[in-house]
Amino acid sequence: MVKKIINTVKKFFDKRVTIVLILFVFMSCVLIARLFKLQIIDGQSYADNFTVMTTRTRMIQSTRGNIYDRNGELLAYNELSNCVTIEDNGSYETTREKNLSVNGEIYYLTNLIQSMGDTLTHDFHIIVDEDGNYAFDVDEGTTRDRFRADVFGYAQISDLKEDEANASADDIMNYLAGSKRFYLYNEDNPYTEEELKSHGLPAELTKEEILNIVIVRYQLSLISFQRYVPVTVASNVSASTVAAIEENINTLQGVSISQESRRVYNKAESMAPIIGYTGKPSAEELENLRQENPDYNSNSIIGKTGIEQSMETTLQGVDGEETITIDNLGKVLDINEDSRINPVQGNDVYLTIDAELQEACYQILEQRIAGVLLKKIQDEKEGPAEIDDADNDLYIPIYDVYKQLINNNIIDINHFYAEDAGETEQNVYNKFLSRQQEVIDWVAQELSGEGTPYNQLSEDKQSYLDYVYSTYLTSDTGLVNRKLVDKDDAMYQAYFKEETISLSRFLSYASTKNWIDTTKLPESSDYLDSGEIYQQIISMMQQDLYNKSDFSRIIYSYLIDDDVVTPSELCLILYDQNILSKDDGIYEDFAYGSMTAYELITEKIRTLELTPAQIALDPCSGSAVLNDPDTGEVLALVTYPGYDNNLLSNDMDVSYYNHLYNDQSTPFYNKATQQL
Template sequence: LALKIMTVRYALLTLYPQYSQFTICSDVDGVTIAAIEENSAELKGVEIRQVTSRVYNDSLFFAHILGYTGKATEEEAEALNAGLEEDIYNTSSVIGKTGIEKEMDSLLRGQSGVEELSVSTSGKIISTTVKSTPVAGDDIYLTIDRELQIACYHILENNIAAILLSKIVNSMSYGGKGDSASKITIPIYEVYNAFIANSVLDISHFQADDATELEQKIYSTYKTKEAQVLDKLHDILSYSSPTINSKLTDEYEGYIDYIYSMLRSDQVLRKELIDQKDKTYISYTEDKISLSEFLQYAIDMQWVDLAKLGIGSDYNTNNEVYDKLIAYVFEKLYNNTVFEKMIYRVLIFNYKISGKDMCLLLYDQGVLEYNENDYKRLKNGRIGAYYFVKEKITNLEITPGMLALEPCSGSIVITDVNTGDVLAMVTYPSYDNNMLANKIDWKYYSKLLANSATPLLNRPTQQQTATGSTFKPLMALAGMAEGVITTQTKIKDEGLFELVDPSPKCWKYPGNHGWINLTQAIQHSCNYFFYQVGYQMSLDAKGEYSDSLGISKIQKYAALFGLADKSGVEVPESTPAISSTDAVRTSIGYYHNFAPIQISRYVTAVANKGTVFNLTIVDKTVNKDTGEETDNSATVFNQIDLYSNTQWTAVQKGMYDVVNTSANSLNTLYGDLGFKVAGKTGTAQVSLTHPSHGLFISFAPYSSPEVSVTIVIPNGYASANAAKLAREVYGLYFNDENKEELLSGDLTTTNVTNITVSD
């Protein structure tokens, strides 16, 4: 506070010319305004000025689409002025920073007015001339359906929470982690740890003057453990220590790995100087020597930046340099949030900090709104911490976006298949763009950056995943265009595809689908059928397999459906990446990287039988002064005329059968809608230690398509979860199912589906 007062006084005392204005305070209250006006005679040159600012309604649901505004930086102003006849942007200019605000800034902001001042040599204003009056910017109307966007956000959050709840177990077990991605479970202790790891709780407040009794208790436990850890690390890093990582406990191996990575990221260990072929370096990477021994060797090899250690030109022995290096390490560990969180994790998993105390801290720090009954039930032991947490997730008082466990994110894209208008483009989790508009709330912004769920990321346009089996309809069309299959071609699924080595398997192996045609292959998601299609497309004129030939053909047809280019929406978008290797596995969706909006463009073209749009979220612009409207429509990127109606229908029928037959049991989800949906599930494996991505592409009504719905749930375990989510979207869109509750957000988490889809 004292510094702020001195800053204001210094500014007031500085002899600025009258035409140079500065803001002392913003967002002042009525009492302050009255006080300044009453004392205006004594406060010469001080005035209250009303300014405009952006305020966003329903910010949580539209933040990534709308973006936000703020004062231009010098770099931004310079870039915006480049190419203009005269500079019109400066650091006082309010510009769009992200989203539509940025992309359509030239239309939205209008023109600033210009006032010319004549001043005396002493800086006194003599006269004022208005050179130009300000011109209001245009109004921009979006194609986004407000109610649909809001309701879909709640559907998305609800379903992600349901998946998360189904995987949390009251034990230390990680289930099938490392063996089976679908059987991974989440120990409740990971949830307790997430409160600290993802900054749901502010650990710095544990030592604050106004810390609660419980916070002080937790901090005392931490300090005791920290002292033990630091003592042990001193021993491990001592000059003569030969202790290699594998001889340490997992806990201390984690600390040592962190110290090593910290030295590299701080450029104390200069990565560019380290010889990757050096035998001693290799010995360290293979865990044959200790970190202590390696660091001493690094000093000998001049891989350590002595300036970072405060060492100048004075001579120092290697022992002295090493001592200073270790002193640097422990200085960096002091008040190091990452290191502190590592220790808290150990305390939680070793039962030194209880789940009950972690949950009570949520009340102490105001994360949970105080409820006397809930608080007392927890404190008195009438409900255990495990059941308390599950109850709060069910009520969405604790959300997946807060925890950043897997899954914690997702996307929904709904597109009008006949116009290319995007009706909803939902990302989860989100943020309040009002906190970043006009003037950034740095505390809030820092918390967003620290959130491992990355709420600032616009997932529909920027989060890329593999497609999984949602790529199979496109491969069916590619195979027909290349003449390797027809709508009637039957291929015998033999389970193991032995024409390439290593040999991929159908998901049904050691079983098989037998003889199967295109429509059936889509319905049953038969890998073998599409391996064969990819293989046949890879045969050269001599009948020999050429992977590069197959890949080039797959890339050609993916590009026809827009998957080599950005989708056209008017917000920043990641560049799509079609697979460039292994034509056989590429045929079932491996190795691609597409954003949901790009997948939406592809399925929209399948739904309308060949029109690939440059998608749009802008409906029209309206001139503020004249009211003149300029309509905006999606343009056509490509019109695919390669296929007969019979061929399109064969692919669409396969997608229809995915949803409307008992083969995948999805008919039990979709049977009561009152109309038919066609779709394709996709499960994209990440690794055996992370849940697979769940995808579902679809369109409806099947007989006369109106909209496509694309669902992507990163680490969502299974495509059935994405299909269930899409079912709720269709029920809302066509039948207004649960609309009132979804718009209000007044709902509790439903159960995850028990349907299993093999794809």
């Protein structure tokens, strides 16, 4: 019996199929055990550490060619500088957690950068203006419409809905900061005090802080499909900013310090109108450039004006590229050095201009204009009552110069109420507040009743009402729709031509003719009659005029005319705001009364410490063109005043651009090429 069993077993194992079957069962057991370990024992650990790796091609930006004058003097070149970048490569359990974390980090980062004296890099077209309100930094037109389309996510401007196409700066900021985009605040499910505190956010953000966070979040959103591409938060930062970032780098997710090329200009003020400046392309510029070279992209640096623009394709280099490996969060894991193709710098450009001659002509031109201006300034309050053909009858009263210190933004009136404002600034501001209240009360009263016919008003009151209609009601708020106003209407003619009726009567009439855009009112006007609409306009205007800097400047002008604000006070403020140096050798003479305000101002114009461009009274500009008589080549093409294109290139200094744009001496207007 035993032998029979043994023989049966031997026969069983002698068969090849049996051996294979046993081997299969063994391997199955091993596989099952391995799967059990992977899925049951170590499953959660592998899930937590799971990474999807993929390769991408990353662009390496090229540098532009240099610009030289005829003698080989370098006018425009590139230099390396430090910049702060951020990548959206963090992982978060919920969208709420992500928004709190990212907003808190950007809040800390932007405050840190600005506390070190550096500024943010962006081409976001909304700013906080001098009145503390959100405002566009570009005029109504294609650029602003393109910005609106980008914000609302449309490829074409024509795709914008009516409310989106007419969105104000406030509308866009509310949209971006709210629960539809970046959740700086959550109307439906507000953040708790503990949540805000744990993520380093204050209970309430200022408008500047909201704008800073929105700017960075918006730039990150534009490349959300390329999270491995860093966004530049600040360019050309100081060593102190670099040190501060490096100290906190472990707590700043996705933040790093890198180097980038920036454009630098020599002899900027005299050469800027010729050389121009660079910047990122608009959608329209990008479309046109791609017709010549499809390699242009939204991050390319292109010439915006001058030689930089006209010689764009010559100066533009060829971008390089490299292959990188990224994870599922967009974080760079590896760079394939063998795949790297180095960028090629653009070609150099040589001008016929002699830079030294250009600079000399600019200085001579400024001196000559200042000399003419000085001869015309007289110690008078008003200009000549009658002007004959002879030049000798023309002069500039010194009080016009005093008023220009305010009107052309030489003196910063917003500093009058700053914490570090000087005693003179505070005294002048208190005088202003008293007059401001009187003027706004008068305007409200004038518009609430029958009003006074325009031709019976004093000059100052006419100026106040001119601002109310032409600037506030028409340009600023759009309450009066210019397109609907009938200029042939008898009431229009009576106010603007004959000046025989009051502004109150004209506006009341305008509301009955539907010339008023009621959608601009803060409250619904669907069930209001024309009289109630008119009263809403007056109430809205009365509140807004307190925060209108242009209106404030008109009030300051008449305070100066009335000697309520004295010339001596204005001159002391020039010293307090460091526009003039107290070490100039004459400050003490003026402070102790041995020099008059008239003598001080004329001396400062003579020494060009106050320039004709700053005063912005005719004459304040000029031009000069010098040609080689043998070849006809242009050796100098000078326009005065110029500007510093270093502040407009790379990352535009928006406040400086706005200063130039509003400067009454029109520095952007090239007198040498556009003036006879």
